[in-house]
Amino acid sequence: MGAGGLAALPWAVISTRYPPQARAKMLAAISSAWLLPALIGPLIASVMADTWSWRVVFWGLVPLLAISAPMCVLPLRVRFRQPQEGQAALGSRRVLWAALALAVSAGALVEGLRRADVLGLLLGAVALIGVGLSTRVLFPAGLWRFKSGLPSALMVRGLAAFAIMGTSSFLPLALSELRGLTLTGAGIVLSLGGVTWTLGSWIQARIEDARGEASRPARIRAGLGGVAVGVALTALGVLGVLPLWVIYPSWVLACLGMGIGYTSVSLFAMSNVKAEGAGQLSGQLANIESLMVALAAGVGGALIARVRPLDGAFTLAFAVTLLGAVLALAVAGRLWAGQKGKVQEEKEANLV
Structure with missing residues (x-):
């Protein structure tokens, strides 16, 4: 819950406090905050797990949180707005209940997938209904129909996260079990x-500065093309169809494409929402990623838990994330179908 709340904050701040021409750089700056943890985090965690235990990795985070929490909270001390009243408060409570329902439904769906019984x-059937009903409140209409504009942008973001982060969730295990790599x-x-x-x-960000929104x-x-090709080649390398060394450049390609395409989609989403909707958009961006x-x-x-042999399970898992x-x-x-109509409406309005 804490991570979900923190994940939504940057989007709201960037949307409301930075002009459009500065947003690409700010999104890149936020990605840079991941650089050091991404560079040394998995490596240190793997060494700790190999040397001691995976439990040490989790407990080792506690001192870091104790040090970083004051650094994060103290600069943000501001006067809070008065509690909302009337219809606004009712709307906020409705969204809060929908968010809780989505969390419970997603958990039930995962548990339903894990169990091989009635x-x-x-659980899976009820969870799907819960996900469908809660997303109708939390996200713009047309999300699951890939409606042009913001609904499609959210789905592209979610599907890209599904592909890359979903693959990374089982990639270390696959490399260890199928190709004999150590956790390190x-x-x-x-x-x-x-x-x-x-x-x-x-x-x-550099391309956005040089060529603007048209790019x-x-x-x-x-x-996104790099993501698809990279995930496919990574899967072939892990499964032994291609040499082991292919995994390194192919995963680099997938994540490089993610950095380019994923952030550009986020910029597109911001450009389709007015300043007063920035808070809602920030929650939607964080929620669709977490859900997927x-x-x-x-x-x-x-x-991986239910399919045997294990290489068959990993083949299916890679097929799902590649999809x-x-x-x-x-x-x-679908993103630009809405943009074309918007541009045409603006032209007609200017003529009038």
């Missing part, structure tokens, strides 16, 4: 991906 089927060796692969994701974010469609296509990552990890974990990458690239075409 209760699992029942698998951690190096994830570290390379984190660094190139950050690099991709800065590349898109976003090409950036999004190129980035949870589903990807849940589906992948269920397959997410391909769908993200396909749905991206």
Whole structure:
């Protein structure tokens, strides 16, 4: 819950406090905050797990949180607004209940996928209904129909996260079980991906500065194309169809494409929302990512737990996340359908 709240804050701040021409750089700066953790985090965690225990990795975070919490909270001391009243308060409570329902539904869906019995089927069915009803409140209409504009932007973001973060959730295990890499060796692969994701974010910021909004469609296509190709080649390398060394450049390609395409989609979403809707958008951006990552990890974990032989389970898990990458690239075409209509309306208004 804490991470979800923190994840939504940067989007709201950037949307309301920075002009459009500065947002690409700010998104890249936020990605840079991941650079050091992405570079050394997986490697250190892998060494600790190999040397002592994976439990040490989790307990080792407690001192870091104790040190960083005051640094994060103290500069943000501001006067809070008065509690909302009337219809605004009712709307806020409605969204809060929908968010809780989404969390419970997503958890129930993951548990339903994990179980191979009647209760699992029942949980899955009820959870799908819960996800559908709660997303109708939390997200703009047309999300699951890939409606042009903001709904498609949110889905592209979610599907891209489904592909990359879903794959990274089981990639170290696959490298260890199928290719014999140590956890440290698998951690190096994830570290390379984190660094190139950050690099991709800065590349898109430079292109945005040089060529403006007109370059976003090409950036999004190129980035999501890199995600799809990179995930596919990574899967072939892990499964032994291609040599082991292919994994390194292919995962770099996937994460570089993620940094370029993912951030460009976020810019597109910001440009489709007015300043007063920035808070709602920030929650939507964080929620769609969390939902899709949870589903990807849940589906992948269920397959790995239940399917044998293990290489068959990993094949299916890679196929699921690759499908997410391909769908993200396909749905991206819906972004500009709405933009064309918007531009045409603006032209007609100017003529009048």
